[in-house]
Amino acid sequence: MSVVNLAAMLARFDENWSPKRIARLNDYDVRIVKVHGEFTWHTHEETDELFFVLDGELIVQLRDGDDVVVHPQELYVVPRGVEHCPRADVKTSILLFEPSSVVNTGDAGGDLTAVVETLD
Amino acid sequence: MSVVNLAAMLARFDENWSPKRIARLNDYDVRIVKVHGEFTWHTHEETDELFFVLDGELIVQLRDGDDVVVHPQELYVVPRGVEHCPRADVKTSILLFEPSSVVNTGDAGGDLTAVVETLD
Numbered sequence: 001m002s003v004v005n006l007a008a009m010l011a012r013f014d015e016n017w018s019p020k021r022i023a024r025l026n027d028y029d030v031r032i033v034k035v036h037g038e039f040t041w042h043t044h045e046e047t048d049e050l051f052f053v054l055d056g057e058l059i060v061q062l063r064d065g066d067d068v069v070v071h072p073q074e075l076y077v078v079p080r081g082v083e084h085c086p087r088a089d090v091k092t093s094i095l096l097f098e099p100s101s102v103v104n105t106g107d108a109g110g111d112l113t114a115v116v117e118t119l120d
Numbered sequence: 121m122s123v124v125n126l127a128a129m130l131a132r133f134d135e136n137w138s139p140k141r142i143a144r145l146n147d148y149d150v151r152i153v154k155v156h157g158e159f160t161w162h163t164h165e166e167t168d169e170l171f172f173v174l175d176g177e178l179i180v181q182l183r184d185g186d187d188v189v190v191h192p193q194e195l196y197v198v199p200r201g202v203e204h205c206p207r208a209d210v211k212t213s214i215l216l217f218e219p220s221s222v223v224n225t226g227d228a229g230g231d232l233t234a235v236v237e238t239l240d
Contacts, residue, residue, distance in 0.1 A: 006193045023197050025168045025217055028148065030195065048145045073126045075150065077143050097145060097217055 001120075006032065006054060009119050010093055019096060019104055021118040031096040031116060033104075041085040042106035049078045049098050056092025061085040121240075126152065126174060129239050130213055139216060139224055141238040151216040151236060153224075161205040162226035169198045169218050176212025181205040 001023065009022050009032055017039060019031040032054070041063065051058060052075040060068040060076060063083035070076045078084050105113045121143065129142050129152055136156050143150040152174070161183065171178060172195040180188040180196060183203035190196045198204050225233045 001197055001199075003188060003190055004195045005191075006195070023170065023195060025170045025197055026200075026219070028217070030170070030217075050143065050145045050150070068123060070123055071125075075124050075126070075143060077121055077145055079121075080146075097148075097150075099146070 004030075006095070010034070010054070012119055017104070017112050018114045019116050021100075021116050022120075024100065027100050029096070029098060029100045029102070029116070031098070033094050033096060034091065035086060035088045035094060036091045037088065039086045040105055040108050040110060040112050041083055042108035043081060043083045044078075044098075044102060044106045045081055047099050047102060048080050049102065050096060051076050051078070051086070052095040052097070054093040054095055056088055056090050058092050058094060059087045059089070061087055124150075126215070130154070130174070132239055137224070137232055138234045139236050141220075141236050142240075144220065147220050149216070149218060149220045149222075149236070151218070153214050153216060154211065155206060155208045155214060156211045157208065159206045160225055160228050160230060160232050161203055162228035163201060163203045164198075164218075164222060164226045165201055167219050167222060168200050169222065170216060171196050171198070171206070172215040172217070174213040174215055176208055176210050178212050178214060179207045179209070181207055 019033040021029045023030040053070045058070040139151040139153040141149045173190045178190040
């Protein structure tokens with residue numbers, strides 16, 4: 001593979017809640033996603049999920065806990081089995097690290113379920 | 121876990137070539153490391169290794185290829201089995217994603233082999 005520049009990758013799409021694969025590491029993906037507004041409540045029963053905020057501000061709402069606010073250059077891991085709903089009140093870009101098998105909506109499904117396109 | 125701020129974590133140590141674990145995701149680690157100078161030639165036979173440069177400039181020297189230069193906000197994955205030797209001509213900070221079992225010097229061992237401390 002070649003070097004992946006995050007700014008260049010972020011410039012290649014505009015849609016929200018549609019993760020793009022920018023690298024693979026073993027059976028894991030590095031994905032970037034733009035978000036604005038509220039996602040859907042869901043759970044990943046089989047895996048932790050890592051959010052690393054590149055710009056904007058991410059609020060990880062937790063069913064059984066206080067909201068977690070994640071700023072640029074901060075990361076947060078949602079443990080497996082924890083119901084959560086991401087929200088962004090401003091346009092926000094996030095890097096995700098998770099198994100390649102992860103579906104963005106977890107157990108919830110629905111219209112926001114995205115096929116992960118590869119940018120290369 | 122709580123939110124992890126990269127700048128705050130980087131401020132907590134100065135030594136080079138000694139990765140610190142700042143988060144776990146399943147059986148993977150998120151590590152940060154400061155580097156300056158040349159590391160050691162080595163190979164990870166069992167895993168890919170991801171370098172994400174936070175500041176400075178990383179040169180990934182490859183035994184069988186051209187040097188790869190990685191700038192801040194860029195990432196590069198060294199595939200498993202590929203012999204490499206990181207080098208930084210200026211002080212550089214890097215975020216690593218890799219299995220928790222990874223030893224920094226891979227098959228090479230030697231004095232630069234580090235025990236990974238957890239910052240929390």
